[in-house]
Amino acid sequence: MNWIGFFIGFMTLIFGTFLGSFLHCAAYRIARREDFVHGRSRCPHCGHILSMFDLVPLLSYFMLRGHCRYCNARIPARYPLSEAVFALLCLGLYLRFGLSLVFFRNLFLTGCLFCLALVDLECYRIPDGCVLLALLAFLVTSPFIYGDWKLILSRVLCMFVYCAVILLMSLFMDWLSGKRSLGGGDVKLMSVMALYLGYVGMLFYIFVACLLGLIYVIFLRRGFGKHIPFGPCLAASGYFMLLFGEQIASWYLSVL
Secondary structure (H helix, E strand, O other): OOHHHHHHHHHHHHHHHHHHHHHHHHHHHHHOOOOOOOOOOEOOOOOOEOOHHHOOOOHHHHHOOOEOOOOOOEOOOHHHHHHHHHHHHHHHHHHHHOOOHHHHHHHHHHHHHHHHHHHHHHHOOOOHHHHHHHHHHHHHHHHHHOOOHHHHHHHHHHHHHHHHHHHHHHHHHHHHHOOOOOOHHHHHHHHHHHHHHHHHHHHHHHHHHHHHHHHHHHHHHOOOOOOOOOHHHHHHHHHHHHHHHHHHHHHHHHHO
16 A cells, blocks of 8 residues: 555544444434534533534543533543444445445445434434435445346346345244344345345354344343343344445355
């Protein structure tokens, strides 16, 4: 990678922190059913409107030593953590896809996954808006990325097939266990991910998501609680498959 590549990678990191800050703010407001498009950012403790110097990703948090400038209340660590994590996610996409249309499409999808994961963690709900935007991103960019209508129609068919299969399995598990197994948002998200990953990629996507869900239950929840947010596991698995799905699918097909 030459110096131009390093510069673009560095700018991707910087851009990722700002985008991560916006997505965290959007998720915070969506979880509380507030308008995330309009309105100035405020301190959740004292309600004071924040200035632009209070909103510089990562830098403001460390300059203020993790406290509000106006009421001295402690700022939760999830703010800088969200900014740093999404910056690394952006860098990973750039290193994998370069500065291409696929990079921007997958960046948009990753933003949707990141936002819905934060919302689901807080209120056990996957917002339909994030899933719909991910669907629209695929439909708008696919003619330019694939250029083959047969492939696009195949992915659309894949979405409906997996939607039907997952929905039927979910209803069967509901009947078998006597309680709800998957939420409607989970089914919608997995169906849309079938557009991006295809038939083979979806098999590994579901496997990785279930594995992450099991790890979450065992090590973080320490037991099966009443509600388990599966959205973050689906989002993390989706990002992993965006980066490595093609290689995994090619390896699997070569083994067969």
